[in-house]
Amino acid sequence: MISTIHPIPAFTDNYIWAVSDADSRKVCVVDPGDAQPVIDYLQSNDLQLSEILITHHHPDHTGGIKELTSRYSCRVVGPGSSGIRGINEFVSEGESINLFGQKFSIIEVPGHTLDHIAYYCDDQIQIEPILFCGDTLFAAGCGRLFEGTPEMMHESLGKLSALPASTRVYCTHEYTMANLQFAAAADSDNTALLERIELEKAKRAAKQPTLPSSIELELATNPFLRCKEPRLQASAEAQSGQTSSNEVEVFAALRAWKDSF
Numbered sequence: 001m002i003s004t005i006h007p008i009p010a011f012t013d014n015y016i017w018a019v020s021d022a023d024s025r026k027v028c029v030v031d032p033g034d035a036q037p038v039i040d041y042l043q044s045n046d047l048q049l050s051e052i053l054i055t056h057h058h059p060d061h062t063g064g065i066k067e068l069t070s071r072y073s074c075r076v077v078g079p080g081s082s083g084i085r086g087i088n089e090f091v092s093e094g095e096s097i098n099l100f101g102q103k104f105s106i107i108e109v110p111g112h113t114l115d116h117i118a119y120y121c122d123d124q125i126q127i128e129p130i131l132f133c134g135d136t137l138f139a140a141g142c143g144r145l146f147e148g149t150p151e152m153m154h155e156s157l158g159k160l161s162a163l164p165a166s167t168r169v170y171c172t173h174e175y176t177m178a179n180l181q182f183a184a185a186a187d188s189d190n191t192a193l194l195e196r197i198e199l200e201k202a203k204r205a206a207k208q209p210t211l212p213s214s215i216e217l218e219l220a221t222n223p224f225l226r227c228k229e230p231r232l233q234a235s236a237e238a239q240s241g242q243t244s245s246n247e248v249e250v251f252a253a254l255r256a257w258k259d260s261f
Contacts (some may be wrong), residue, residue, distance in 0.1 A: 001125070002100050005170065007209050008041050010034045013174040014060055015211065017132060021100040026050040028099055030119075030132045031172050035064035039071065051099060054078030054087060055134030056116040061172065062086070079108075082115035091117065109136040109160065111153025112143030120163065128166040128214070136160065138171045139213040140196070141179030142224040144259065150252035154227070157251075161225045165216035176200050176210035182261045183223050186235045186254060192220040227251045 003022035007015040010033055017030040018041060028051035032038050042049055049072040054062055056079065065076060065086035077097055080090035091097060093108040097119070107118040112135045122129040135143035136153075137160050145153055160169075180197050187193055196217065200210045218225050226232050227250040236244055236253035244250045 032064035109156035
């Protein structure tokens, strides 16, 4: 059973999530873009790497696979459509994996990349469901559309936002404050958002991660999950200069605005 989920900082703003087994010294890491921080964490805590989970093919999520698999005999799980070198168990939507005795379902979430997947577990005892979502859903934001379309990303975010409100959201970048700055510009009258900004500021001032988030918090404060709200539609239309007739068009306008924000 999973006991802890610890953030290993990497590069300037990545988190590699270290998932520990309660009954052994084994650890799974999610999206190890750099091997050395993982090796340092394992050695300093006398832990053994047993699994790697990959969400998509970008190098800052896969760059550590080769060195880690050369040092440790471990299972490497990732998206079947990616062809990422080093993966020895390819998965796709509708399938599931067992991690430390608990079931994680695979959710395909194209948009940021075409091969992007998320891992979701609601097989927990006395704690909330878990979501590892890579660069699809961020705290107060979402990933750039490098390969997919607005329709794809809006649908993918819809899948994630439909998960239980208590789901803990483990994304892979500390982008929260920049995302909140944009969210405040797009959704300035949102009192829940304004409260969140102050709370997250305090965490960063104390050098604490702003993650994990939750689906409940994202539904209340993330503009990309709130495209049906009239004030977000109005903001999107004012920025783009075009009328948005549906949620996908609102999402596309917000994403384009954020890209140049």
